[in-house]
Amino acid sequence: MSYFRLQAKIISKKTQSAVASASYRSGEELYSERDEEMKSYKQREVAPVSFILKPDHAPEWTLDREKLWNEVEKVEKAWNAQLAREVLIALPVELPEDVQQELVQSFVQEEFVEEGMVADVAIHRDKEHNPHAHIMLTIRPFNEDGTWGQKKMRQYEFDQNGDILRNNKGEKVFQTVPSTDWNERETLVKWRTHYADAINESFKEHGIDQTVSALSFEAQGLDQIAEVRLERNEYQYVKRLEEKGIEAQTFYHQLNQEIRKKNAEIAQLNDKIVFLSAKQKQADVQTVLHRHTSDVTSQLNADYEKSWHFMKGRLKENFSFDAVHDQLQGLYRWEERKVEPKQVEAQVTHAILNASHKAYQEHKTSFVKQQGFDPSNFRSLFTERLDAFETLTDSVKKNQQTVDQVVSHAERTYRAQSLIVHKTFNDLFPDIEERYEHNDRTVAYKSKVLTALQTNDLKAIPVAREVNHHLQLQELINACEKAEKVSEQIRIQALIRNKLGTEKEQLIRDGSNLNAIYQTSIKLNTAQQLIERYEAKAKQMEQELNTLIWETFPQAKEKLLKDVEQLPLEMKTDLMKHFTQQNKLTKAPTLKACLQVAKKEQSKQTMAYHAYQTKPDARFAERLGSQQKSLSHFPTGRASTELIEQLIDQAERDQHQAQHKTPAPTKLRRKSKDKQLRRELGLEFEL
Structure with missing residues (x-):
């Protein structure tokens, strides 16, 4: 069974030679200009598989191993300078050698080369049970013109x-900071988690029912003691005895047996702890929820208080956020499917009567005659x-008054209930990002988590470090669902309109059933008016999705994102849906991959449209x-194949050219930006 290993260390000029290190790992003789000697080591039993990968903007000479590391030693003047970083990774023994090499190449390309590093890779297979790869990485970045860049700025x-x-001397105040984040601890953690993800994905592709994790048992939330990894000889000795039904008495094997017993005891103890802590957590949630409910309801003005009591009387014992939310959604559906169409029908009927009379x-x-009248x-x-x-x-007016009254009561109560949910959730998960504190697209998910905490539904309760990830996905899912809904309404009304248009033409040709012509004319024009209303809603949703796209792909270039804004709403929805479906905590899909999925979905729609x-x-x-x-299949338009291909190519180029990450804004600037964003999206509550 595979074990996970990814560790990094620095090769320093103080004690080491980059040329010698590269020679030893690659098995290649290299001349060191600094030492003025040839670096050569004993040949390995199995020759290493070695290769160099470089970013597009790095000069071609970096593909020459000898020149690369000699140039590194020249540019680093300090006696104790960092020359290279070595990342050592274990390769999964369950995968064939060619798949192992593909795994290494894709991982190195995505995590190191696309970030701006030159990578010198050597795969060692001297020991059959321990295949591994040494990855030597340049520490100093390259400028776009191929010259060496600065380590600090x-x-x-x-x-x-x-x-x-x-300062007092008139000198500018500054801090010297690294020009890259390659030395950050968080970056090493990212590499480890991404490598574990890559291994697991490869296992899945090749039908291997195993997983590895970059996290310790503690970080994985597992209250277990890690077993000791046996040396090769001892492992084989234990296996031979097990086949004979004999228990090995070696020290480390016996130690592992004791560890297994302790882990079983810990598991039993944890069951009891979970039971007791769940009871305590339930009481805590109830306390916090009650406190914020009292706080919010005590500050309601007269209108909100009236609406609160109205909905409480309407829902009786089932008065909760979920019940109010469901009630409001039901009212919106009633308004959309019954009240609004009748409203439009009345307007259309009035217009037809006026036009016919004139x-x-x-x-x-x-x-x-075309409007169904006999002269x-x-x-x-x-x-x-x-x-x-x-x-x-009269009927429309009466229904509208009723729905307006009930909807206004439900909306006020929903806002108050949402504020209670937000405040309670934010208290229990204090480390969430500010932009999710009062984000209405996440409130239903927050309510679901609060319910899970009260009912001890452990599967529905997120780990604290994953909360922001879940909130981001819920926000995007919510926006995509609304965008899909409005597109579907346009499509349905377009199909109805086309069908009614065909029927009316046939009725006019027959000319006998005037009443049918009149009624069909009203329905036809009503469908067209509803299309125009839904198109206005689609434009609003388009603006919201545009904002989310910019926020979701912050590393993409401004020109590319502006071009993506020109895509129809359906394509942007497909793009973001793919992002939510494939998004992992440690690695999200690229904009290029999302564009490719959106292109594929539009191709399906094109085929369906040709059939229609x-x-x-x-x-x-x-x-x-x-x-x-074409509204029946492309409710908000269709993107040309040329535009989509252009966007995909641009996304790929941007991905390869990205060398430096944009410095994170200060906490103050980020907070003000998030607050402004919430205001633009109408997500702040003012009771």
Whole structure:
């Protein structure tokens, strides 16, 4: 079974030679200009597999191992300078050798080379049970022109007006900071977790039912003692005895047996601890929830207090955030499916009656017939339909008043309940990012976690360090669901409109059923008006998704993100859906991968649209304008193949060219930016 290993160390000029280190690991003779001698070591039983990978902007001479490390030793003048970083990784013995090499190459390319390092890799397989790779990495970055860059840079301090601070001597105040994050502990942790992910993905692809972890048992949340890894000879000796049914008496094997017994005892003890702590946690959640409920309700103004009591009486014993949320969503659906269409129908009916009356007065017989009126009996039919219109108007007005009243009560109560949920959750998980503190797209998830804490549903309770990750995904999922919904409504109404348009044309050709023509004309125009309303909602959702895309891919170049904004809403939704589905805590999908999925989804829609065009209903849509005829499959438009390919190529280029990460903004700037973002999205509560 594989064990995980990734460790890093520095090769220092003080005690080591970069050329000698490269020679020893690659098995290649190299001349050291600093020592003026040839570096050569005993040949290995199995020749190492060695290769060099470099960023696109690094000069070609970096692919020459001897020149590379001699140049490194020349540019590092200090006697104790850091020459290189060596990363040692163990290769999974369950994978074939060619797959092991692919794993190493892809990992090195993604984690080191694409970050701006030149990587000199040597894979050693001297011992069959211990394949591993040595990765020597340059520490100094390269500039875009291929020259050596700086290891450190100045970071100036600014006052409240944005001016550079100066000391008493008038000198600018600055701190010397690394130009890269390659020496940070967090970066090493990232490499370890990404390598573990890469191994696990490779296991999955090759049908191997195993996983490895970069974390210690403690970091994984496992209250266990790690067993001692046996040396090769002892391991084989223990296995031979086990096959004979004999218990080995070696020291480390016996120690592992004791560790297994202790782990079993710990597991039993943890079951009891979990039971007791769950009871205590339940009481804590109830206490915090009660405190914030009292705090919020005591500050409600008259309107909010009235709405609170109204919804409490409406929902009775089931008065909670989830119940209010479900009630509000039900009201929105009622308004969208019943009230709003009737409202539009009344407006359309009024317009048709007005237009028909005007056409009758102007003796436009053809138009009058197309709206379902008989010119010879126009007045009596018009009066009858006018009475029906007035009845419809009264009904619409009454329903609208009812829904407005109930929705306003539900919305106020929902805001108050949301604030209680946010405050309670933020107290229990104090380390969440500020932008999620009062983000309405995450409130339903927060409520679900609070319920899980109260019911001791451990699977639904996130680990504290993963909370921000879950909140980000919930925000994106929520936005994608809303965008999908509005696109689907446009598509459905477009299909209804096309079908009604075909029916009306047939009825007009027959000319016998005037009432059917009139009713179909109302339904047809109502569908078109609803399309326009949903298109307005789609534009609003598009702005929200644009903001989230910029936020989700902060390392992408500004031009690329602006071009992505030009994609139709459906493609952006597919792009973000893929991001949420493939996002892992330690590694998220690239913008290029998301664009490729969006392209594939649009190709499917194109095929479905071509199939639809052969149907009779589609012929009515073909006679409409270019923006209207394809709404049934491309509700907010279609991106050209050239544009998508261009975006994918640009995303790939940006990914390879990214050498320096953008310095993180100060805490103050980040907070003000997040606050401004929440205001723009209407996510702050003002009761």
